[in-house]
Amino acid sequence: MAAIASNVIPKPYPTTNAIVSSLRNPSSCCFALNSSLFGDKFLGKSLVASTWSIQRNRSNGSAPFRGLKPIKASSHTFDVVVVGAGIIGLTIARQFLLESDLSVAVVDAAVPCSGATGAGQGYLWMVHKTPGSDKWELAMRSRELWEMFVENVQRQGMDPLEMLGWKKTGSLLIGRTPKDSAMLKRRVDQLSEAGLRAEFLSPHDLLLEEPGLMIGKEGGAAFLPDDCQIDARRAVAFIEKVNRHFVSEGRYGEFYNEPVTTLLRSGRGEVKAVQTSKNTLYNKKAVIVAAGCWSGTLMHDLIMDSGFDLDVPVKPRKGHLLVVENFNSFKLNHGLMEAGYVNHAEGALHSSVSASGQVDAECLSISMTATMDAWGNLVLGSSRQFVGFSTEMDESVINRIWERAGEFFPTLREMSLRDFCERRKVRIGLRPYMPDGKPVIGAVPGLSSLFLAAGHEGEGLSLALGTAEMVANLVLGNPGKVDLAPFALENRCCMLR
Template identity: 70%
Template structure:
């Protein structure tokens, strides 16, 4: 019998939003378009770090895009210390650690509230060539200040008995890397944000897509946004954090203006397989094969990336990633492909993910994926991909009160808190902790 695949977009419990009863005109200091992990953490940063009021608006609900479909890793093992995103990611991981500690200080368990686990991460290779590259990576990560070590094939077997990399293989091991559950983390952040609603500082407008900008003839700034139900004015800033939809949204909003703005963010589709309450093998750490890093940085010719259609024909890549969450679910990935905005499950990709995982975990070769039909779920998400491999974070030069924060690809969760800090500092005029120059809009989008 053919296996049945369930595509999940986990929805939080229904919420009463500020726009649920009738249309209205409201004014806030900051209006944020996008209720993914980037948008909600930006809102959180303003709420806890200033006295500004914030509105979050989305055509759907929180965690319905790439955030909810991700694997939840906060890993540095596959990062490059010399890359443009290194400082941003390092700062974000520091902030996540502080966040987990703040949850613990409230008398709560970060594992229960956030799905937080300090599992450590392993970047694994199976050839002598990959082993040599991993040794070099460990040296770089150590020099950058991280606790890192190289594990031989023998050492690796002691850490992960179910994993097989051959006698010439090995791994880079970062024992301090963590992972969390994006759904739970977003729900926790959203609940904390809502505490400010009673003070008149926070409101949510979900299932309420933005349809146009509000601008006065006498001002070069954007005054706010018109949604399908409401007029939302912003006194300080309008922030576009709509993930892979940011480019098309900005194109539509500025189509009739004289501002040349092209945010070349594209949807990059990914599949993950979730096997619930999986007991056939256990993992002690988060794992990722070296091929994941290669596929992560697969370049798209910028000359052909002006539209989604131009990159749809690129070859599918499937790399082994494996994590086990706090409730015992095995999460396997991952695929990368350009197929426009389609989130349809592709069964052949699921089979490829399972087959690839079996090359690293021999136990899985003894099992048939079809036997897990009732306990199997599939997550499909669209990562916001930028051709140059780094997010866009900064004001639009012609409209300094409009800030873009998108293009994090598969690192939205990993870079969320530092991105939020960076955006808030831009609006509040604070000196930035991480240099934002590499992420500027100028020269990349206009």
Template identity: 60%
Template sequence: MNSLGLPLPKPHLSRQTLISNSKPLIPFLEWRLRSQSSKGFPFLRRERTRIHATTALLQHSEHDVVVVGAGIIGLSIARQLLLESDLSVAIVDAGLPCSGATGAGQGYIWMAHKTPGSDTWELAMRSKYLWEELAESLQRRGLDPLQVLGWKKTGSLLIGRTSEELAILEERVRLLSHTGLRVEFLSSNSLLSREPALEVGKEGGAAFFPDDCQIDAFNTASFIEKGNKCFASKGRYAEFYNDPAKCLVRSERNGVAEAIQTSKNILYFKKALVFAAGAWTGCLMRSLFVETDIVPVPVKPRKGHLIVLENFNGIQLNHGLMEVGYMDHQFASYQPVDNTQHFSSVSMTATTDMNGNLVLGSSRQFSGFCKEVEEPIVKSILERAAEFFPTLNDLFHNLNENGKIRVGFRPYMPDGKPVIGPILRFPKVFLATGHEGSGLSLALGTAEMVADMILDNPSRVDCKPFSVEGRFSHWVLKSSGKVDKKQLKCIHFVNQFMDLRDCEHIRRLSFHSPTKFWKKPD
């Protein structure tokens, strides 16, 4: 990655060197460096002098709302504001739409693994209703939801193979049926009649959810983005892609956040700034709020692999499938890892996309932002899937000819629910992240919730469980050793000019600082 090749700051950089740098380390601001000792890192002190030569190179624009992140959450928030108000919206991303977790997912809108009474239940139900309403609205306009969104009402099967798992399934069927969802328990024989290629043994069974659906992430994001662009001619929508956020611009008079600076632009916002950058939100906040006492949001990247088998006719699926162990697999807690061994888990999921390709998953592991395909993980996914579909055993030797691998980073939160709402110290700054593997399914409900907050509308779903303030008081930042204060200052210094997506690698590789992780106190 390019950021890893950047030279580290030297102890005796001059003030003139920083000002004359063609890619300023700290936009807008001059820095005076004073070395406290010959062995330490430089001590940094901010001056309030503006660097006019730097700002002159940047484009300035004003918007009512700026959204950072062009995944399904960010695009949906922009869409909701454009449809429900007369506000202008700008969307910013370090890459292109769907380049994060959105583009790497399976796209299911399922209630099979959701739990009634949980903090996310109402949001999941509301969001599913909004997705169904969107599909129906397309039909009323004479459009095919399958072609536009990749929308398929396939139903889903939550599968168990042991007596213990069947007991769990029967209890879930009982609980979910009381909520009004259509769900039924299938014995091994009934399951086999629905999915002939599936092998679960005589003790196997499943919970069947006939109303569960799935969408194609790329088609859906493209549709939403195209709709957003219709407002550009009215001066209400703008996009800034391949333009990473660099710093938060605050008023010198009262310290209120008033703009976000990117590598090419300064985007002023009148009403709100929304961070919807998925797994990168925590890294982004640590960089932008480095001089405040704002508690960092403990969102971590949770790497996942999916296998896409193109033109594979060995298995014909009639529904979306997920093993019952996926529920525990989804909420497995974060573990500290070293550079040689990553904590990971694998459970079977299987779907067919809109093009008829078989999509197999899924894995979860905490390994920073390393996007390399890991062959042992891919092999584990295939082995696990082959336990349910013996036909897949023939694929181990020719996967390269038949398959493609998707890798993405789910935004993981330690308490298993997203963060949605304003930051108390910065009431115009909102967060919408931490959806883990449910970003697509919760996107429209999240967008509606954020828009209602910005527009001061009554909330249609209780937003208190997702509040930012006071949420993380029971989580503490731990480290495997001490980090020198001067070292931390230098880390903050590097954060200002590196690619924000590589900040975790910079900390680990450049400074050899202990891996930080969020963990409940004993």
């Protein structure tokens, strides 16, 4: 599960509310050049109260973006304004900064990693993706770009593990029945034909790879040895550092803790500026909305007085992850997920709350995923359920995740989750779900210079770099590397004129 937010109160990055192009000393950009950038020391506390307030408002799906009036707004001008500071928004900004001479502003109602990006499981896996599907080309291109990204980090004399939490663990898609094994063998054939290194592991071979795992005699696994893991927070911090190098050139600005309140348009309908609670950000070329699961309500509110209504069907899909810190009862050598995760991830949206307000148990799906991060923490998932914008923790869901993991790891059956109460953390967040399972990426018809990039659900991290390249090429008029048609708004988002 790649895209869920931190539990209860996310640890915010200690950034000022706005870093604008007038700043000439990059070191004044808080942690931009701080030696503790990639450690826990840079996680400050001064913004906890304000961030928590924003998160509470966000839980109802509307408050951060509507009914707010600008306060003594000042004006700034950029070529591109990106709304959303998750992995999608920040990589879009990076793409423009590195591949063009345009200036970019990033605006967000909170701070980076306080939404879906912040505390996901952090895998960049292809083992559960389907060759030939609409997302396959984008996934392959993103994979290529991530590998180029890491090679560049290495060329600069830095350690990708330290900088990004990057490690090549390989991934295992695991089945426990003859039917699962037959499906996994077909998947291995498909992945191999698509050019990836893939092999099927028998139960005996799988036990050699993962001694702590038990699947019985009739199962097996699809194994992709080249799949990687990454730490989302470290990757975001690194990308922010790259972006902030352009502050001194007057090409980059950050406006965090600033909810967007409206769009300013010309008489011809062209979007000219983004109004936040504190600033007016004029754009010369494009406004890109990349606000995760809030993109639908945000888009509706921003264009409600434009003469037509755009229905972007991005829905919040809640997820829980369980993290046991400094876990040493057994070691995972690879990233694992059960075969049922594929259908679990593609489950349809349906009603989840009864008239009494209780969550309908039938809406909850749980599939085993297990990773061990670079610091020895066991990360278990994952749950999926539609409960609106609620981010309340459900202890019963955590217990079910633990029990599900115990079906695959016998050692866990001998342990009580209470034994880890001092070393456990729960991550809860909202994935941006699209009913057809594909992100929506492209221009908004009828509103010149307005673009959308949202709906990546649990694949924001793995699809980020390909999405950023796609958006930048679209805005700049460059030929694309990936076919945009499957992701365009047309015939997927309802527009009422």
